[in-house]
Amino acid sequence: MTDDPSRRAVLTASALLPLVLSDAACAQSNGSATGPGAKTLVAYVTRSGNTRVIAGTIHRALRADLFEIRPRTPYPDDYDETVEQARRERDRGFEPPLAATVPAVAAYDTIFLGFPIWGETAPPVIRSFPRTHDMAGKTIRPFITHGGYGPGNSLSVLASHAPGAQIAPAFVLEADQERRTIDQVKGWLGQ
């Protein structure tokens, strides 16, 4: 085969692009993550979008791959129903099955793991994620958003579910509360 410099340039350029891992990619891929971004993954959970903003910022700044952690069965659209379900799942230590898994997770040595605080702890899928992906030997860099009450016991929950991983100091940010937005909109509507 002849060495075609233009083809080589295209391949090199595409290898430099960070991946956004979709469900389709997860279903098909068995290890296509390569290139400089491949060593770092940004995996995150979000409901109202606050944590996604941070995840996207890290993804673009570090050219890291991006993966949204979602449960196989979505939570209700209704905020109060979600709060209630999350409380029940927390209390029984439920680990919901995930909608998709990260292909070739072994390729990553650093995982930025982002989540909102739910019921003063990590959302249930944050317990599922390290159970379904081997975290041993990896560095986890948590980033957490909360509505004003801090990270609760989320970091100790994470540590207990990711044995063998090194957990770096977390980035913790207070962010908009869906509850506050809902209450204000309902007030405006006169409800």
Ligand SMILES: Cc1cc2nc3c(=O)[nH]c(=O)nc-3n(C[C@H](O)[C@H](O)[C@H](O)COP(=O)(O)O)c2cc1C
């Ligand atoms: C089910 C549920 C439970 C929550 N529980 C807490 C809590 O215990 N403490 C807190 O400070 N904020 C709590 N919040 C607020 C979120 O942590 C906060 O708004 C976060 O930034 C939302 O992130 P997201 O937009 O990425 O979903 C809760 C939100 C939801 C939806």
